[in-house]
Amino acid sequence: MVYDYYASGAEDEWTLQENRNAFSRILFRPRILIDVSKIDMTTTVLGFKISMPIMLAPTAMQKMAHPEGEYATARAASAAGTIMTLSSWATSSVEEVASTGPGIRFFQLYVYRDRNVVAQLVRRAERAGFKAIALTVDTPRLGRREADIKNRFTLPPFLTLKNFEGLDLGKMDKANDSGLASYVAGQIDRTSAGRM
Structure with a gap:
């Protein structure tokens, strides 16, 4: 299940x-x-x-x-001298990632229907020292991930989406066959994500 997810x-x-295919066309040119x-x-x-034109x-x-x-x-990005963008759906919170040491970090954010949740996430990222918000607006409808459906993908029970702990967002229904997909579909604002 985890391998198929990735x-x-x-x-x-x-x-x-x-x-x-695009990556396979990139070749190193010897000098x-x-x-x-x-x-x-x-x-x-x-x-x-x-340090380089590459970010995480x-x-x-x-x-997982x-x-x-x-x-x-976070430690690897800092050691390499580049920027890490932390997923909203991380299994470590913005505070936990900030505690790993110095580094330039951005926070990836979906537009949720509950703007209070959006505001809380942005404030937490700001307080934790994150320098920018990477607003994700390409998910008004989640793609049909057939491997996840076949595997009945859910987040393993020993992990949580740490950035949502303590927020009034609801719980992911781990018993639901579509798990993550139904949770995301129920929380992301489909009407105004592109107008934020």
Whole structure:
């Protein structure tokens, strides 16, 4: 179930295959007889200097893959001198990730129907030192992830979506066959996500 969650995509997985094909077309071009001893790959994102033009995108529920989950990702991003964007659906809270040490961090946020929940999440991220909000508006309808449906995917019982603890958001129905999909579908604002 966990492997399929990470390895699969929605519907016929066409976009997943296209992404793999795009990456396979990227090749390293060797430089011969050129001085490459002083390469500077630094760049800036929203005014923050990072060591390379690569950031860590939000990835949900990382503790399903490894016990340290988002903690390890935060430390790795900091050590590499780049930005980590923490998923709203993380298994570590913004406060826990901030406690891992220094680093530039952004927080990924969905637009929920309950704007009070949105405001609470933004305030928590701000208090924890997160520098920007990565607003996700491409999920008014969750893709049909057939592997998750077949596996009756739910978050393992020893994990929680830590950023939602203590918020009046409701509980994910772990008994429901569509688990995460139905929960997300019930909470994300489909009417105004693109107008925020």
